[in-house]
Amino acid sequence: MKSTRSARPSPALGPPRATTPLSRTPRTALVTMSATVFIVVSAEMMPTAVLPMLTADLGVELATAGLLVSAWAATVVVSSFPLTRLMARLDRPAVIAGALAVVALATLVTASAPTYAVAMGSRLVAAAATGLLWATINVHAVSIVREGSMARATAVVLFGGTIATVVSIPVGNALADLAGWRIPFVVLGVMALLVAAVALVVLRATPVVTEDGAGTVETDVRRPLWPVPVIGALGGLLLAAHFMPFTFVAEILAPSALPAPLLLVAFGAVGVAGVAAVAAVGDRSPGRLAVLLAAMMAASLALLPALGSSLLRDLMIVLLWGLVVGAVGPSVQTYLMRTAGPEHRRLAGTTMPVAMNLGIAVGAAAGSGAVDRWGLDRVPVLAVAPAVLAAAGFLAVGRILRAHRAVRAKASAQ
Known part of the structure; x- marks a missing residue:
């Protein structure tokens, strides 16, 4: 049954401040x-x-x-x-x-x-x-x-x-x-x-959408908590994979005949396109998109040792890498917040910056350690492993959640 209580100030991470659903994007x-x-x-x-x-x-x-x-x-x-x-x-x-x-x-x-x-x-x-x-x-x-x-x-x-x-x-x-x-x-x-x-x-001045006004939130059954830290950790793992080579991005790009500043501008510009792509399609299936982006991250990292072979190939590799990096943040965050639901949104909102910053720190440290032990050439190849693990993790989480929803739907129908 919908709540009839009056609007009140929203806590920082708790209940909503207003109870009027939005008819359009604020x-x-x-x-x-x-x-x-x-x-x-x-x-x-x-x-x-x-x-x-x-x-x-x-x-x-x-x-x-x-x-x-x-x-x-x-x-x-x-x-x-x-x-x-x-x-x-x-x-x-x-x-x-x-x-x-x-x-x-x-x-x-x-x-x-x-x-x-x-x-x-x-x-x-x-x-x-x-x-x-x-x-x-x-x-x-x-x-x-x-x-x-x-x-x-x-x-x-x-x-x-x-x-x-x-x-x-x-x-x-x-x-x-x-x-x-x-x-x-x-x-x-x-x-x-x-x-x-x-x-x-x-x-x-902007109203907050209530749980029953969100459209697809089931208020009578609590969503499981475990996917929140797991999805956050997988997102952090993806960032760790990225920052292993990106910490040394100038040296990684050095074999290319294209100037490194030009490649970095292209990397940043296509990252904006990655964010726009998530805005356009990310709401359809955020879990599957996370799997796809993790696989694309692994592919782009595996291609980095090929830099220097041709100008066009160098540009394509950097553009693929930048596109994925731009899309990863909003994609994983959407998946995390959608899976958490209103019940666990506070935890999800805090998990994201913690997981991302840990991923950056761990990736930079792992990349530095790999350079010291095996040299710079090995770093992109080694970074493929955490990206593949993240893809496999997102895939497993998605399957478990779909099975959970199927069981819940069957129980509700009985």
């Missing part, structure tokens, strides 16, 4: 969250754009300055679950806007940091807020659309992150060359404050 809210994701991904990556100038100004070694990026990922992993639990009773739009405001202020502190210790402290604060923000946005994005539009909503939100990976480093580097390494952080901090204010207004 584009303004999704674009606002996409801008938020653009900000936090840019903030995470910005030190890589200004590293030489930053190290010289703060008087630290290059490897030490690099910790400003790796410590960010580690902080997201450690802080996501406790912070989302702590904020679980608060209004989701307020949590998103507040977390982004913290990122903004911490980024401005980084811009004015007199020492490396201050810069690192501000980065850790921003990273902790980012973990909370990711977990909350993951839930809120799929809570304001019907279940059949989850892939589209997720792709729109994650599009901001994809654009950030393509744009933030070159723009930040250009600004640093013109005015010093601190200016990109100032610009980013001011942008974050503006987007936080917009997010608070826009997201609070």
